[in-house]
Amino acid sequence: MSQIYPHLMALATALPRYRITQDQVLEILADAKGTALPPRMAEILGNTGIEQRHIAMxxxxxxxxxxxxxxxxVYEETSAALFRQAATKALGRAGLTPPDIGQIVYVSTTGTMTPSLPSRMIAAMGFGRDTRCxxxxxxxxxxxxxGLGVAADLYRAAPDKPVLLI
Incomplete structure (x- = not known):
């Protein structure tokens, strides 16, 4: 049996409009609490290596x-716009169109919705009706x-169509 080696065909990014530095985050959290952050929380946030964050509002x-x-x-509107931007750029760079995709893996910790965002984007962007999410x-x-691990496993299981990871 031959090995199937998943690979990246293209990379693309899409970012929310607003930015905030990690120092601003620390200030905001302290202001919201009305006191200094607990030392352990300040230590964790200070050691993330994050310089800035992109935020929706x-x-x-x-x-x-x-x-x-x-x-x-806000989550629904912003995530749909970012999904569309990232997917359109990645597919274009890979020389693919939405119907070429067999499966979509979507990762988010910010929010959730039912039906899921990729389920909604299948029709909105013209992915095939048999595209799995x-x-x-x-x-x-x-x-x-x-998400990368899941996408690689899905591709190995069905290598006839690419997997889109958002």
């Missing part, structure tokens, strides 16, 4: 009390690596 948005529906709406949620910073 201006920093002030996150200070207010927002309803679940409002936060879900694997939404992964809750893995935090490890999500990308876990």
């Amino acid at each position: 201006p920093p002030e948005y996150y200070f207010g009390t927002r309803s679940w529906a409002d936060r879900a709406r 694997v939404p992964l949620f809750g893995y935090g910073c490890a999500g990308g690596v876990i």
